[in-house]
Amino acid sequence: xxxxxxxxxxxxxxxxxxxxxxxxxxxxxxxxxxxxxxxxxxxxxxxxxxxxxxxxxxxxxxxxxxxxxxxxxxxxxxxxxxxxxxxxxxxxxxxxxxxxxxxxxxxxxxxxxxxxxxxxxxxxxxxxxxxxxxxxxxxxxxxxxxxxxxxxxxxxxxxxxxxxxxxxxxxxxxxxxxxxxxxxxxxxxxxxxxxxxxxxxxxxxxxxxxxxxxxxxxxxxxxxxxxxxxxxxxxxxxxxxxxxxxxxxxxxxxxxxxxxxxxxxxxxxxxxxxxxxxxxxxxxxxxxxxxxxxxxxxxxxxxxxxxxxxxxxxxxxxxxxxxxxxxxxxxxxxxxxxxxxxxxxxxxxxxxxxxxxxxxxxxxxxxxxxxxxxxxxxxxxxxxxxxxxxxxxxxxxxxxxxxxxxxxxxxxxxxxxx
Amino acid sequence: xxxxxxxxxxxxxxxxxxxxxxxxxxxxxxxxxxxxxxxxxxxxxxxxxxxxxxxxxxxxxxxxxxxxxxxxxxxxxxxxxxxxxxxxxxxxxxxxxxxxxxxxxxxxxxxxxxxxxxxxxxxxxxxxxxxxxxxxxxxxxxxxxxxxxxxxxxxxxxxxxxxxxxxxxxxxxxxxxxxxxxxxxxxxxxxxxxxxxxxxxxxxxxxxxxxxxxxxxxxxxxxxxxxxxxxxxxxxxxxxxxxxxxxxxxxxxxxxxxxxxxxxxxxxxxxxxxxxxxxxxxxxxxxxxxxxxxxxxxxxxxxxxxxxxxxxxxxxxxxxxxxxxxxxxxxxxxxxxxxxxxxxxxxxxxxxxxxxxxxxxxxxxxxxxxxxxxxxxxxxxxxxxxxxxxxxxxxxxxxxxxxxxxxxxxxxxxxxxxxxxxxxxxxxxxxxxxxxxxxxxxxxxxxxxxxxxxxxxxxxxxxxxxxxxxxxxxxx
Numbered sequence: 001x002x003x004x005x006x007x008x009x010x011x012x013x014x015x016x017x018x019x020x021x022x023x024x025x026x027x028x029x030x031x032x033x034x035x036x037x038x039x040x041x042x043x044x045x046x047x048x049x050x051x052x053x054x055x056x057x058x059x060x061x062x063x064x065x066x067x068x069x070x071x072x073x074x075x076x077x078x079x080x081x082x083x084x085x086x087x088x089x090x091x092x093x094x095x096x097x098x099x100x101x102x103x104x105x106x107x108x109x110x111x112x113x114x115x116x117x118x119x120x121x122x123x124x125x126x127x128x129x130x131x132x133x134x135x136x137x138x139x140x141x142x143x144x145x146x147x148x149x150x151x152x153x154x155x156x157x158x159x160x161x162x163x164x165x166x167x168x169x170x171x172x173x174x175x176x177x178x179x180x181x182x183x184x185x186x187x188x189x190x191x192x193x194x195x196x197x198x199x200x201x202x203x204x205x206x207x208x209x210x211x212x213x214x215x216x217x218x219x220x221x222x223x224x225x226x227x228x229x230x231x232x233x234x235x236x237x238x239x240x241x242x243x244x245x246x247x248x249x250x251x252x253x254x255x256x257x258x259x260x261x262x263x264x265x266x267x268x269x270x271x272x273x274x275x276x277x278x279x280x281x282x283x284x285x286x287x288x289x290x291x292x293x294x295x296x297x298x299x300x301x302x303x304x305x306x307x308x309x310x311x312x313x314x315x316x317x318x319x320x321x322x323x324x325x326x327x328x329x330x331x332x333x334x335x336x337x338x339x340x341x342x343x344x345x346x347x348x349x350x351x352x353x354x355x356x357x358x359x360x361x362x363x364x365x366x367x368x369x370x371x372x373x374x375x376x377x378x379x380x381x382x383x384x385x386x387x388x389x390x391x392x393x394x395x396x397x398x399x400x401x402x403x404x405x406x407x408x409x410x411x412x413x414x415x416x417x418x
Numbered sequence: 419x420x421x422x423x424x425x426x427x428x429x430x431x432x433x434x435x436x437x438x439x440x441x442x443x444x445x446x447x448x449x450x451x452x453x454x455x456x457x458x459x460x461x462x463x464x465x466x467x468x469x470x471x472x473x474x475x476x477x478x479x480x481x482x483x484x485x486x487x488x489x490x491x492x493x494x495x496x497x498x499x500x501x502x503x504x505x506x507x508x509x510x511x512x513x514x515x516x517x518x519x520x521x522x523x524x525x526x527x528x529x530x531x532x533x534x535x536x537x538x539x540x541x542x543x544x545x546x547x548x549x550x551x552x553x554x555x556x557x558x559x560x561x562x563x564x565x566x567x568x569x570x571x572x573x574x575x576x577x578x579x580x581x582x583x584x585x586x587x588x589x590x591x592x593x594x595x596x597x598x599x600x601x602x603x604x605x606x607x608x609x610x611x612x613x614x615x616x617x618x619x620x621x622x623x624x625x626x627x628x629x630x631x632x633x634x635x636x637x638x639x640x641x642x643x644x645x646x647x648x649x650x651x652x653x654x655x656x657x658x659x660x661x662x663x664x665x666x667x668x669x670x671x672x673x674x675x676x677x678x679x680x681x682x683x684x685x686x687x688x689x690x691x692x693x694x695x696x697x698x699x700x701x702x703x704x705x706x707x708x709x710x711x712x713x714x715x716x717x718x719x720x721x722x723x724x725x726x727x728x729x730x731x732x733x734x735x736x737x738x739x740x741x742x743x744x745x746x747x748x749x750x751x752x753x754x755x756x757x758x759x760x761x762x763x764x765x766x767x768x769x770x771x772x773x774x775x776x777x778x779x780x781x782x783x784x785x786x787x788x789x790x791x792x793x794x795x796x797x798x799x800x801x802x803x804x805x806x807x808x809x810x811x812x813x814x815x816x817x818x819x820x821x822x823x824x825x826x827x828x829x830x831x832x833x834x835x836x837x838x839x840x841x842x843x844x845x846x847x848x849x850x851x852x853x854x855x856x857x858x859x860x861x862x863x864x865x866x867x868x869x870x871x872x873x874x875x876x877x878x879x880x881x882x883x884x885x886x887x888x889x890x891x892x893x894x
Contacts, residue, residue: 007808014815021819021826022845028829029841118461125465154608155465188607192474227475312539346537353535356554388535 035073042077050081054094063101070107079104083129092131099130109135112142121155128159136163140171153179154189161196166204169197173208180216187220194224202228206237215246222252226259235260235267242271247280254283258290269296276302281311288314292321297328304332308344315344319351327364330375337382349388358383358391362399365407381411427795434788435809441777442816448661449823455660456721460831463722471607472506472600479507480599480677481585483576485569487515489590490524492728497525499593501559502631505600509558511576516545516566525561529553542574542688550579569673570689570696577680577688585683587697589674592727593623595633601723602677613716614682614704617671618723619655621834622648626726633726636834638843643736645847646855647729652844653824656721656831663719667770669705671717673697675725682715693753695746702754702771709763722832737862744866748779782863789857814852821848 046066053062068074082104086095099105104126111123124142127135139156146152160168172194179185194201202225209221218241225234238253254275260267275287276299288306291299299321306318322329336348352358364376384392392408399405471477482500486493493512500510514522525531531551538547544567551561564575573587586602588594598618606613625639625648639645662668673696683689686703693699701717708715730736751758751774758775760767792809795801825844828834835844 004804004808007805007812011808011812011815014812014819018815018819018822021822025822025826025829025841025845029833029838032833118458121465122461150610151462158467158470186608186610188476192470192476192607195474195476196470223476349535350537390533390535394532 038073039077039080042074043080046074046078047081047084050078050085050098051091054091059094059098060101066098066102068102078102086129086131096131099132100134105130105132105135109138112138117149117151121151124152124155124159128155128162131163133163133165136160136165136168136171139163140168143171143175147178147182150185153185157185157189157193158196161193164197166197166200169194169201169204170208173204176208176217176220177212177214180214180220187216187223190220191223191227195227199229202231202234206233209237210240215244215249218244219246219248219252222249222256226252226256230256230260230265232265235265239268239271242275247278247283250275250278250283251280251286254286254290258286258293261294267294269294269299272296273299273302276306281309281314284309285311285314285317288317288321292317292324295325297325300325300329300332303329304335307332307336307348308339308341312343312347315347316351319348320355323351323355323357327369327372327375330372330379333379334375334382337379337386345382345386346388349383349386352379352383353388353391358388362391362395362404362408365404366401377407377411380408381414384412424800427791427798427800430787430791431795431801434784434792437784438813441781444773444777445820449657449820451664452657452660452827453823455664456656456827456831459721466604466608468597468600468604471604472504474506477506477600477603477607478584479509479582480505480603481576481580481582481680482508482510482588482594482599483513483573483580483585484510484588484590485513485515485572485576486517486521486590487566487569487572488517488519488521490517490519490521492591493521493525494528496588496590496593497529497559498631500588501556502596503594503599504596505603507582508599509560509580509582511579512559512561513572513576514561514563515568515572516564522561522563526551529556529559529561531559531561536579539578541578541684544571544575544578544691547575568691568696570691570693573696574688574691577683580680583680584677585680586675586677587673588725589727591623592620592674592725593628593633594675595724595726596631598675598723598725599677602675602720605718605720606677606679609716609718611714611716612679612682613718614708615671615676615678615701616718616720617659617668617676618720618725620651620672620674620725620727621655622651623726623728624731636836638835638840639731641731643733644729644731645843646851647736649821649824649844649847649851651729652828653821656824656827659719660721662770665765666716667765668717668719669702669766669770669774670698671701671719672725674727675723693746694742694749698746699750699753702750702757705766706754706757706763709766724834733858737858740859740862741866741869744779744782744863745870747774748867748870751775751779779867782860783867785857785860786864817852817856818849821851824848 049062049065050059053059066078068078082095082098085091086099108123108126108130111119112127114120114123124139127139139160142152143156143160146156157172160172172190176190180187180190194205205221205225205228209218209225212218212221222238222241225237228234235257238256241249241253244250244253254272257267257272269291272287272290272294273296275283276291278284278287284306288303291303303318303322307315307322309315309318322332333348333352336344339345352361358380361376361380364372365380367373367376380392383389389412392412396405396408482503484493484496484500489496497510497512512525514525531553534550534552536550545565548563548565551563553559560579562575562579564572567575577585584603584606586599602616602618605616622639622644624641624644625637626633627635627637638648659668659670676697678700682704683700686700686707689696689700690703704715704717730739751771754771757763757767758771763771792801792806796803796806822845825841825848828844829841835841
């Protein structure tokens, strides 16, 4: 074959590919326009009919009207409508029943046998969105048998969490060790899915948290618990883990305990205090944060020491924790501001501004408590000296207390003498 | 002498033929991979739980870092779009990189910001910061005013200020789609391997109509130059990057819209301020560092998060932009030349960087030389007329084929240009671009090659791109 002929063949092949793509683009647009126009029409029609039937309590009698074969536009229109209705609390139950009666559940359950990953994952996802309780067993079987497919496992866990049955949660937790060990699921997926089970999940999570020694599982369970409504038992579980050998577990326990700032739940702050001296920086950070949230005044001294921590994130958190407490923390700030660690002094000033403590300090200048007034004045003077005078200047510009303004002038003028 | 010249010209002609054949073969492979991957992804999107991620407290916070230099014309809208993204926890950090116009004042006025004192931790050394501006009513917006450095320096400054584990670089003339960020973070949440950087699609803003912070109507621009760029962007993003992503071999993620793992970038010492294409350089450095230390990693591209960006409407500005891109590419490759054919860096060293050297870097020069030498060879009777014509037809047809394929992928997947007229215009410009636009592009890139050789390696600033986007006023 001559070179010329080869050239011509290649050119013709490329040309036919161009024409093929052009034709496909046009054909796809035509067919889509037609399909979606009809889909919109049918959705409008059946939405009205379905709502009318639900409100009239005649869904079962009219079921024949809504029945259709899979892959028809009517089938898709009704599926779309039911997915919209299932998100509305008043129609949720009816939509779920209709999915069952109209054979959508059966159709997608059959698709679970597909070898095609996308088809199978889509079916699992839809069963989850339908909250199909009857499909839970099949989904648990998939979870137990699919040992290699990350995608299928992620979708199955999310589907089970949407269905929301506690048996589903138990099934996930039973497999959790294997799934995490074999890197078949990301911890974020587990943690964000487990929350969907709601408050009923708490005792089960604690039960499994105690059962597993694996620190990754414990940490994930503690993380999930901190996003569910807090209970005394979840706080007790977190307290038990404060001495865990794994830093991540200790840190997650502290996150959970730090949320328990309500009267209904009691937490022993002493168990948290000791973690302010932990070897790992993020444990110290979480301990400072928790104590700040819980407003534990007896931690002020130790939090003050953390203002000189080697890690800046810890120093910042300690400043924030101190700023959230009452005027008793002023001494801790003053101690640092009088010190020589420039970095720590600036961090403290920054946090005083960020947490709006500066405003309280300005108001304290008028306080009847002489000690508080003097300490606040001194802090503001140091701040001004270190270049953190914006709150004072702003007050001079926009504030309305003349007495305070006079005191601020004195602070600004006296700052250089610090 | 004449014999030697003849042999050289003939040799070059054969070289062009082989070179062109290999180049197009590689492109066809990329296209085929992309076709399968995009189709699969489009089906997968249906069961990615974006709503769950959006509402989940487990979704990590992200800092959107917007470096701005002389952007008073557009910056307010960019910030508004950034603040409007649908994401649970994010902060917007705008870095005024020593603008000479009223960028700083415009932002302060528009968002009623007050100066506050913050400690600037210079983990990554940057030009001095002049001040921080903040409004407690908009707690997730922080404006940093600094002395003029460059984009890399401004991004480093943003990283220093950022308080989130991830940051996303956004250009000052780019608008994020509402769902862009949540779609960009989804692969990070689902992956078992650390994703160091994740880029989304950049599309042409020119021609788009919007109302407040919502895209109202996506239309094609009227400007011819912008139209060429629409086709070009579709091709580059929908099949170029998707193809490279499959084999974890992306060297370029657009600086206009890429999410980074902050710890990974900090570990490398941030962006290199001396680089013209700081976005490419950081990606190559991430590859290099992780491959060298044999750490598992992924650098990802996702084809559905969208960022709309202004493109130049004037030929001079477009030329500047393209020369800058090419200079940046060469600078990065030379900086990391130790990776070329180095088995220590796996496929990146053995295949991807050599591809960039031989095709993306030298390619434009070969093309321009081809435009000169091939006709000369014909004139001197060294080339058969029929072959010349056949070769030209093939070159043009293949160019059209690639553009048509890009448009087809768009049609098959996202179909952001809904009007029939849009489709036909896109197809038409996919043909037009092969008659002039492609050639001038190669010329600019060749110019850049010479500039690099001559040691001229400075950032060519693209002034006010002058996009013709329109805003639909409220109530109109």
